[in-house]
Amino acid sequence: MFSLDTQRLQKTYLQLQRSLFSENFSQKTPTEQEYSAEQPALVNKAYRTLLMPLSHGLYMLELKGMHLEEGTEAAADPRLLMEVMEINEELAGAQSHKEVNAIGCSMREKLSDLTEHINTTLKEGDLQSAKGLLAQMKYSANIEEKVKEKLSEFGRERIGTNT
Numbered sequence: 001m002f003s004l005d006t007q008r009l010q011k012t013y014l015q016l017q018r019s020l021f022s023e024n025f026s027q028k029t030p031t032e033q034e035y036s037a038e039q040p041a042l043v044n045k046a047y048r049t050l051l052m053p054l055s056h057g058l059y060m061l062e063l064k065g066m067h068l069e070e071g072t073e074a075a076a077d078p079r080l081l082m083e084v085m086e087i088n089e090e091l092a093g094a095q096s097h098k099e100v101n102a103i104g105c106s107m108r109e110k111l112s113d114l115t116e117h118i119n120t121t122l123k124e125g126d127l128q129s130a131k132g133l134l135a136q137m138k139y140s141a142n143i144e145e146k147v148k149e150k151l152s153e154f155g156r157e158r159i160g161t162n163t
Contacts, residue, residue, distance in 0.1 A: 002060060002119040004050060013047040053115045054141050057122075057134045064127055068134055077132070084139045091146055097154055104147035110140050 017040060025036035049055045058068055087103065094100045114137045121130040 002053075002057065002122045003115075004056070006051065009047070009050055013043065016043045053111070053118070054134065054137050057118050057130065057137065060122060061127065061131055061134065066127055066131055068131060068138070077135075080136060080139065084143065087143055088146070091143065091150060094150065097151065100147055100150045100154065104144065104151070107140050107144040107147060111137060111144065114140065 020036055020039045020043065025033045028036070049059050061068060087107075091100065091103050094103065114133055118130050118133045118137065121127075121133060
């Protein structure tokens with residue numbers, strides 16, 4: 001299942017981390033201590049994978065033997081490439097926090113919609129459609145990261161002019 005109860009996920013994550021805490025294994029056998037040392041990293045990786053819709057969706061496809069190769073899905077949809085290019089140009093030309101925030105808000109809405117669509121397609125077992133939606137999500141998440149970087153640049157510029 002794609003949609004998760006994130007509060008329950010966090011609660012389970014914290015319980016696992018507590019149970020694997022190395023102090024709990026200090027009096028155990030060397031094998032158990034070794035196990036205790038390795039498992040928290042795996043639990044962290046699983047938590048991060050499940051917490052983010054993109055990585056979660058890609059993982060679910062991998063479980064079904066499908067992989068999202070770099071660039072192959074986007075090449076099949078020139079409209080997506082054009083949309084991504086236009087948004088990137090708009091972001092590059094943005095001169096204010098307000099403009100960048102508007103792009104970021106648009107990307108968050110798009111990611112939310114994509115998450116809902118991916119959930120539906122995976123429930124229906126339509127892996128091919130989910131794969132295409134995840135390709136779109138990958139591009140949208142990339143733009144969202146660029147928005148964060150641009151906002152950070154504006155923040156650094158403002159601090160630089162105030163000092």
